[in-house]
Amino acid sequence: MSLKFRKAGKEDVREIVRLLADDELGTKRERYEDPLPEVYYEAFADMEAQSGNHILLAVDGDAVLGCLQLVIIPGLGRQGMKRAIIEAVRVDRAYRGQGIGQAMMKEAIERARQENCQLVQLTTDKTRSDAHRFYDRLGFVASHEGMKLFL
Secondary structure, three states: OOEEEEEOOHHHHHHHHHHHHOOOOHHHHOOOOOOOOHHHHHHHHHHHHOOOEEEEEEEEOOEEEEEEEEEEEOOOHHHHOOEEEEEEEEEOHHHOOOOHHHHHHHHHHHHHHHOOOOEEEEOOOOOOHHHHHHHHHOOOOOOOOOOOOOO
């Protein structure tokens, strides 16, 4: 395998949604169908229009093996500290356990460093105990309690 990382383009949206849906929680949240609902392309266009917001892909040739969303956020708190948020981390189920997720996360963290971020944060569903162990091994600390309000 020759793993490489690149920023996603519009032509990758279908594969990204496939990865998002290929998951016990994602199957309930996503609509991976043909044709792919237009809302996914609209959301991708909104992301592209926002500076510092993109999807990082782990690829082997033309095959998309993993993805995550990396968002760089400038802020005033903590003396103007810039932070990165990582969302929607997925690895194709056929390739899990091969270090792709770890390599992808390290790449995202390095990109955050290059953007002068001083903090990388993420949320993970409370039911994802495997993901919790994965993030623990990468050095993430469960220091805060996350809360959401669906509108």
